[in-house]
Amino acid sequence: MRVAVVGAGPAGVRAVEQLVRAGLTPAWIDEAPDGGGRIYQRPPAGFRRDARALYGFEARRATVLHATLDALKPRTEWRPDTLVWNIRPKARVLDLMQDGAQQAVGYDAVLLCTGAMDRVIPLPGWTLPGVATLGAAQIALKAQGCAIGRRVVFLGTGPLLWLAAYQYARAGIEVAAVLDTTRFATKLAAAPGLLHGPATLAKGLYYTVWLRARGIPVVEGVVPLAVEGDDGVTALRWRDAAGAEHRTGCDAVGMGWGLKPEAQLADLADVPFDFDPLQHNWVPRRDLAGRTPVTGLYLAGDGAGIGGAEVAELAGARAALALLEDAGHPADAAQVLHLDRALRRQARFRAALERAFPFPAGLAAEMADATILCRCEAITAGELRAAAASPTGPAPEANRAKAITRIGMGRCQGRVCGPAGAEVLAAALGCTTAAVGRLRGQPPVKPIPIPATAAA
Numbered sequence: 035m036r037v038a039v040v041g042a043g044p045a046g047v048r049a050v051e052q053l054v055r056a057g058l059t060p061a062w063i064d065e066a067p068d069g070g071g072r073i074y075q076r077p078p079a080g081f082r083r084d085a086r087a088l089y090g091f092e093a094r095r096a097t098v099l100h101a102t103l104d105a106l107k108p109r110t111e112w113r114p115d116t117l118v119w120n121i122r123p124k125a126r127v128l129d130l131m132q133d134g135a136q137q138a139v140g141y142d143a144v145l146l147c148t149g150a151m152d153r154v155i156p157l158p159g160w161t162l163p164g165v166a167t168l169g170a171a172q173i174a175l176k177a178q179g180c181a182i183g184r185r186v187v188f189l190g191t192g193p194l195l196w197l198a199a200y201q202y203a204r205a206g207i208e209v210a211a212v213l214d215t216t217r218f219a220t221k222l223a224a225a226p227g228l229l230h231g232p233a234t235l236a237k238g239l240y241y242t243v244w245l246r247a248r249g250i251p252v253v254e255g256v257v258p259l260a261v262e263g264d265d266g267v268t269a270l271r272w273r274d275a276a277g278a279e280h281r282t283g284c285d286a287v288g289m290g291w292g293l294k295p296e297a298q299l300a301d302l303a304d305v306p307f308d309f310d311p312l313q314h315n316w317v318p319r320r321d322l323a324g325r326t327p328v329t330g331l332y333l334a335g336d337g338a339g340i341g342g343a344e345v346a347e348l349a350g351a352r353a354a355l356a357l358l359e360d361a362g363h364p365a366d367a368a369q370v371l372h373l374d375r376a377l378r379r380q381a382r383f384r385a386a387l388e389r390a391f392p393f394p395a396g397l398a399a400e401m402a403d404a405t406i407l408c409r410c411e412a413i414t415a416g417e418l419r420a421a422a423a424s425p426t427g428p429a430p431e432a433n434r435a436k437a438i439t440r441i442g443m444g445r446c447q448g449r450v451c452g453p454a455g456a457e458v459l460a461a462a463l464g465c466t467t468a469a470v471g472r473l474r475g476q477p478p479v480k481p482i483p484i485p486a487t488a489a490a
Contacts, residue, residue, distance in 0.1 A: 035361055038063065038128055038139055039110075040118050040299065041147030043071020044343045045335025045350030047103050049145050052354035054109045056363050061139050062110040063130065065117050069103045071149055072169055073343045075176045076100065088176055090201065091237050095343070119478035123303040123328055131482045143330045143357050146300055147350055148337035150293040152194075153453050155398045159261030160289070161409050168198045168290035181207045183286020187270045189258055191216045192292040192391040193238055193342075199250070200241040202288075209250050210284045213272055215291070215394045217255035227386025230379060234344075251282075257397070261287055291393055294453060295337045301475030303331050309468035312385055313340055314393040315453075316472045322377055324353025325360075332357050345380045348373055398454040399461035407458065408451040410444020415458050417441075422462035431471045435459055445481050448473040 035058065039050050042064035053060050068076045074096040077088065085093040113132065120129035121144070128144065130137040152167035159165070166174070166182045168190060174180050185208045188199040199212045228235045246252050255275030262269040262281070269283045292313075300318040301307065305326045307316045317339040324332045334353035335346035352373040359365045401407070403416030421429040421438040429435035432442075432455070441455055442448030448455070452473045460467045 036140060036142045037061070037357065038141040038144045039147060040064075040128070040144065041071070041149060041335065041337070042066070042069030042103065042114075043147060043149050043335060043346060044073065044099060045147035045149075045337075045346040045353075046071075046145075047099055047106070048347045048350035049147060049334055049354040050106050050110060051102060052351050052358065054106055056358050060110050061113065061141070062106075063113045063116050063118055063128070063139070065115070067115050069114070070096070070100060071343070071346075072173065074099055075173060077177055077179065081179060083179065087204070090197075090204070091240075092343070099347075117480060117482065118299060119480060119482050121299050121303045123331065126330065129477070131478075134483060141330070143332065143361065145324070145332045145334060145350075145353055145357060146303075146337055147333075147335045147346070148296045148299060150295055150336035150340055151449060152290040153292050153294050153393065154289065154450055155258075155291055155394065155454050156401060156405050156407050156409075156415070156451070157258050157260060158402060158405050159263065159267075160287075161406055162261055162263050162267050163265070164263070164267035164286040165261055166286065166288055168194045168288050171198050171288035172201065175201060175205060181205070181286075182288060183267070183284065184208060185210050185284045186286045186288055187211050187213065187282055187284040189213045189215075189256075189270065189272075189287055189289040190291045191394065192290070193234075193387070194290060194293070196238060196241040196245070198288055199245060203245060203248065203250060209245070211251040211253065211270075211282050212245060213256045213258070213270070213282075214252070214254045215256055215258070215397065216391050217275060220392065221254075221390045224386050224390035227382065228390060230386060231383035234342075234383070258289075292391065293336060293340045294449075295339060296449075297337055298447075298449075298475040298479040300326070300331075300333060300337070302477060302479070303328055305331065305333075307472065310339065311468070312388045314395060314467070315340065322352070322374060323356035324349060325356050341380060341384055345377065345384065348376050348380065352377065393453075395457045395467065398457035401454070401458065407455055408439075408441040408444060408448075410446055410451075411440045413439050413441045413451075418455060418458050419462045422459055428463075429459065430463065431469075432456055432459060432473050433471065435470075436473060442473045447476060447479070 037060040070076045089096040116132040128139045152169045187210045203209045257273040259271040305318040320326045320333045332353040334349040401415045407415045436442045
């Protein structure tokens with residue numbers, strides 16, 4: 035049986051572990067030079083900061099995962115630095131790009147563990163040098179041993195906001211402020227549900243207390259107004275919950291409002307998608323075990339719906355067991371029961387976390403007309419609103435708006451601007467975000483050389 039696993043983060047590692055244990059030799063493909071995913075991204079050889087400094091409370095989990103990853107590589111067809119840019123579900127073929135060359139891998143079953151990326155709400159000045167997503171800020175620190183600036187403001191909401199600020203401050207970088215768009219009362223209302231994940235809750239509280247204890251300004255319920263600067267960032271202008279305006283000097287801004295699944299391959303494989311109103315995300319349809327309606331295709335980790343690293347490990351193992359069971363391998367009933375119970379427990383905690391740090395759709399919907407929304411094509415929020423009310427034919431949904439304005443036609447194919455653009459369009463049309471739909475995936479999922487596309 036030919037099995038392919040796409041992704042070598044927490045979900046991919048635990049999935050491959052189960053497959054190898056069952057005697058299979060899967061093709062294991064990851065876009066990065068090494069495995070670990072973004073959360074446990076490995077630094078380059080010779081990097082001097084140890085695991086404790088890099089991963090904090092997650093150091094032991096990261097070290098164990100890396101050890102498992104290294105032990106599994108020789109027992110798989112390990113393909114790092116390889117982009118899966120297309121999937122052909124009828125032919126059961128993955129199109130790959132490695133070292134500039136086109137390749138193809140056939141499969142009988144494929145498990146997609148494609149991870150997630152930051153959700154961004156554009157604001158005036160967000161295209162200035164010095165503005166980065168929270169994930170990019172972490173990558174700079176972990177993989178390159180550098181910071182996005184000398185004096186950094188962290189803006190957004192969600193656990194990653196606090197974690198990134200803590201990691202930067204621990205590394206000796208000046209954190210000018212941590213500005214959370216969620217009000218404290220919203221978090222407090224979700225507190226009972228957060229008790230389903232006491233260890234994670236304790237870590238989050240520790241980060242906030244640690245930051246405050248060191249005199250770092252922490253403000254909740256803020257409204258970001260603009261990033262200021264000419265050739266680079268000089269300040270962030272914002273408004274507090276009482277309506278007073280402030281200006282915080284800085285040379286960099288790390289921002290992010292939660293995560294969205296990197297689910298383009300699932301889309302190209304014809305997996306149906308559903309709008310999750312709690313996560314405020316479009317997510318590919320799958321059951322608790324990771325099975326999708328497409329025969330032979332399984333999903334695990336944040337690429338199937340945001341759950342975090344611990345959930346990704348559980349889901350990776352569970353999806354691999356489902357794949358094996360469907361292929362006729364006997365399942366360990368006790369292990370399946372344990373994983374299912376753990377996933378249900380984590381789902382309750384994740385629901386509370388989404389309520390505690392909701393995606394501020396209103397901020398996106400109300401962005402100023404002049405704000406660059408799609409930076410690839412330089413499309414403003416005003417141009418998208420105009421398309422929604424065009425007298426020659428309004429844009430009733432996301433893909434029609436794309437055809438009229440070119441929003442989402444750039445290098446990122448709407449991966450960055452899509453979520454915020456949907457909010458702008460929905461507000462302009464007076465309908466729900468779910469009603470405007472989502473930008474459909476197109477191959478290649480990321481830019482590749484044209485000759486490679488022709489060869490395919």
